[in-house]
Amino acid sequence: MSEFAGRTAVVTGAGSGIGLAVATELAARGAAVAALDLDPSGTPADVLGLRCDVTDEESVSAAVEEVVQRLGGVDVLVNNAGIGAQGTVETNAYDEWNKVFDVNVLGIVRTTRACLPHLRRSSAAAIVNTCSIAATAGLPNRALYSASKGAVLSLTMAMAADHVTEGIRVNCVNPGTVDTPWVRRLLEAADDPEAELRALQARQPSGRLVSAAEVAGAVTYLAGPAAGATTGTALAVDGGMQGLRLRKS
Structure with a gap:
């Protein structure tokens, strides 16, 4: 497959999990890919791994400039970097609220700002933000995380409106519970990991x-290119969690 031939993609949070899968898939489809992460050592050989902290504007700017110098530009930006949090509205410390929003929301802002001048020069510019089912469904013990992903959903729609006339499409994906190293760590910390896994399934x-x-x-x-007319859309990848209500037998 070569639908991304001649295009350069930047993927944040690409050291593992969803981000690594995205970077690998884009490279397989012909893109020149830069994987930005606090620890990019796990990226494959055909992907440019760069250390980047999305909470640090200078770090983001330096990483994006290196991408442009080494790969020639930016056509696709995947804002995937994010962290989780468990708790109700009263149990997470305010410092944790600030930290999660700094990564999950302002991380998108910083990276998008750094990439926009280059995206404007692309004839096929696209931004995809990693949101979550937590933005559209009330999940227990996820108040902080849900609030941050609700902000990502709203930010995606606003960005799509702001940049559509510039030829930049902006969409997001809303995954359900994904089998990633982060989820596996949560399972390992549970009192009964097998029971917790069955509950998530x-x-x-x-x-x-x-x-x-x-x-x-x-x-x-x-x-x-197959989504050339798609912007301002949230695509659920959640096993039916957002919309289906199955009858229990």
Whole structure:
């Protein structure tokens, strides 16, 4: 597959999980890919791994400039870097609220600002933000995380409106519970990991966790030429969690 031939993609949070799957898939489809992460050591040989802290504007600017110098520009930006949080509205410390919003929301702002001058020069510019089912469904014990992803959903729609006349498409994906190293760490910390896994699987109508590769497929679709008329859209990749209400037998 070569639908991304001649295009350069920047993927944040690409050291593992969804971001790594996205970077790998874009490279397989012909893109020149830069994987930005606090620890990019896990990126494959055909991907340019660069250390980047999305909470630090100078770090982001330096990484994007290196991408432009080494790969020639930016056509696709995937804002995937994010962190999770568990708790109700009263249990997370204010410092944690600030930290999660700094990564999950302002991280998108910083990276997009750095990439916009280059995206404006592209004839096929696209931004895809990693949002979450938590933006559209009330999940227990996820108040802080849900609030940050709700902001990502709204930010995506506003960015799409702001930049559509510049030829820059902006969309987001809303994954359900994805089988990633982060989720596996949460399971390992549970009192009964197997019971917790069964509960997470049962929460999704498909009866299983979403794979990182499935999310990557949705991201590459939204970033690619087949979605040329698609902007301001949130694509759920959640095993039916957002819209399906199955009858219990």
